[in-house]
Structure formats: C-alpha cells, structure tokens
Amino acid sequence: MARRATEKTGARVKRIAIVALFLIVACHRETSPTVVFEAGLGDTDDSFHAVADRVRKVAPVFLYDRAGLGDMPAASTPRTPSNIARELHEKLTKESVAPPYILVSHSAGAWYALQFASDYRGEVAGLVMIDPTPFHFFDDGMKLLPPEYEQQMRNYEAKASPGRRAEWDARFDAAKEAERANPSRDLPVTIITGAAESPDKPEALRQWWLRQHEEWTHQWIGGRHVIVYASHYVQSENPDAVVAEIVRIVDSLRSRSSAFRAR
Numbered sequence: 001m002a003r004r005a006t007e008k009t010g011a012r013v014k015r016i017a018i019v020a021l022f023l024i025v026a027c028h029r030e031t032s033p034t035v036v037f038e039a040g041l042g043d044t045d046d047s048f049h050a051v052a053d054r055v056r057k058v059a060p061v062f063l064y065d066r067a068g069l070g071d072m073p074a075a076s077t078p079r080t081p082s083n084i085a086r087e088l089h090e091k092l093t094k095e096s097v098a099p100p101y102i103l104v105s106h107s108a109g110a111w112y113a114l115q116f117a118s119d120y121r122g123e124v125a126g127l128v129m130i131d132p133t134p135f136h137f138f139d140d141g142m143k144l145l146p147p148e149y150e151q152q153m154r155n156y157e158a159k160a161s162p163g164r165r166a167e168w169d170a171r172f173d174a175a176k177e178a179e180r181a182n183p184s185r186d187l188p189v190t191i192i193t194g195a196a197e198s199p200d201k202p203e204a205l206r207q208w209w210l211r212q213h214e215e216w217t218h219q220w221i222g223g224r225h226v227i228v229y230a231s232h233y234v235q236s237e238n239p240d241a242v243v244a245e246i247v248r249i250v251d252s253l254r255s256r257s258s259a260f261r262a263r
Contacts, residue, residue, distance in 0.1 A: 032250075039066075039109050104176075106234075108133040108134065127183070130235055134209065135179040170253040191217050192227075192242060194233070
C-alpha cells in the first residue's frame with residue numbers, strides 16, 4: 001500500500017511538473033515576441049548584426065537573407081513585397097518561429113515589412129522602420145539629387161549581383177504595391193530618420209525625406225518619430241538608438257501581456 005501510494009504521488013508530481021513547464025513555456029511565448037529583421041534592398045542580414053547581437057539578450061531574434069542574396073538560391077518569383085512577405089512567412093513557419101513578431105526593417109526593406117504586416121495582421125505586434133525609403137523616392141526624391149548621382153546609379157546597376165539587381169529592377173512596382181498595404185493602424189510603430197547630411201542626401205533631399213517620415217508616422221495611432229544624427233545606415237552608426245526603440249516596444253508588449261494576465 002505504501003509503495004502504491006508513493007507511485008501515485010510520484011505520478012501526480014510528474015503531471016504537475018509537466019503542467020507547470022507547459023505554463024512557463026506558454027507565458028514565455030506570450031511575453032517574448034520574436035524580433036524579425038528585414039534588410040534593405042539588395043542587402044543581407046550582415047547589416048543588422050550589431051543590433052541583433054544586443055537585442056537577442058532581451059528577446060528572440062530572427063535573421064535571414066532573401067532569395068538571391070548572400071548564399072540563398074535565386075528567386076523563382078518577381079521581387080514584389082507580397083512574394084517576399086510570403087517567403088518570409090514560410091521561413092518562419094518552417095523554422096517553428098511562432099508569432100507575435102516585431103518587424104525591424106531598413107530602407108526599402110520597410111516596403112516588405114509593411115506588406116507582411118498587412119498580409120499577416122494578426123501575427124505582427126510592432127514595427128521599427130530604420131530610415132525607410134519613401135514610396136515616391138524613385139519618382140520624386142531622386143529629382144533632388146545632383147546630376148552626377150545618375151552615374152552612381154548606373155554603376156550600382158552594373159556591379160549588382162543578380163539577386164540585388166532583381167530587387168532593384170522591381171523597385172517601382174514594389175513601392176506601388178507597398179503603398180497599398182494595409183497594416184493595422186494601432187500597432188506600436190517607430191520610424192527612425194537618419195538626419196545627417198551626406199553626399200547622397202543633400203539638404204533638399206534631407207528635408208523632403210524628413211517630411212515624408214513625419215507624415216508617415218501620423219498614419220499610426222501609436223506612431224513615434226525618432227530623429228538621429230546619422231547617415232542612411234543608422235543601425236551601423238548609431239545602434240544604441242535602434243536597440244532602444246526595439247527594447248521599448250518589447251517591454252511595452254510584455255507589460256501589456258502581464259497586465260492582461262493579472263486581471
């Protein structure tokens with residue numbers, strides 16, 4: 001009898017331990033959104049390593065290269081935001097990376113992040129867009145650049161890898177499609193502007209770029225605009241500013257989740 005009682009007690013303790021472990025894992029998933037990084041047009045995840053190494057101390061991170069970039073095989077579909085968003089979602093599913101996601105994008109990578117947030121609205125908990133390329137940059141913004149910039153663009157095209165060239169050639173269609181994206185407007189969103197003047201961003205373009213970001217921020221109820229004295233690659237020149245905004249959103253989501261559980 002004593003042995004049977006001990007066995008029953010041991011089994012009960014084991015079941016309690018399993019349930020407790022399940023609750024711990026469930027709480028961790030609920031309070032730990034995964035930070036997903038989306039690089040700029042033609043860039044690889046190398047552009048985010050300085051930030052990601054620090055963010056992973058406070059939240060799970062997901063870095064990847066799009067089709068045709070880095071060591072990834074060439075894309076089999078046009079480089080539109082909807083195709084790129086779908087491919088990213090497939091990668092996350094394959095790697096068992098569960099939502100919610102905080103999407104951190106740079107430059108034209110914001111177009112792909114916005115499309116993802118539109119197509120998978122229920123899975124995105126926040127956005128951080130680092131010096132995002134305005135939708136009309138290639139139509140209007142480039143008119144503010146000096147004439148010699150056209151030659152730089154031709155050199156860029158000539159030297160671009162096939163994967164980078166595929167994204168570059170799709171830029172006009174990609175911008176139009178991303179502008180039609182319809183992500184939730186009550187997401188916590190931060191737009192970080194690199195406001196330093198540089199040869200590829202003279203004063204006229206810098207002011208135009210800043211206005212575009214200001215108007216963009218107002219599209220979200222929780223929109224926040226952070227201006228940093230840095231060039232386009234803010235995440236490399238001022239990673240502190242980027243990490244601070246990511247951590248702020250992570251902490252906000254965790255606090256909200258904790259308050260909900262306490263009810």
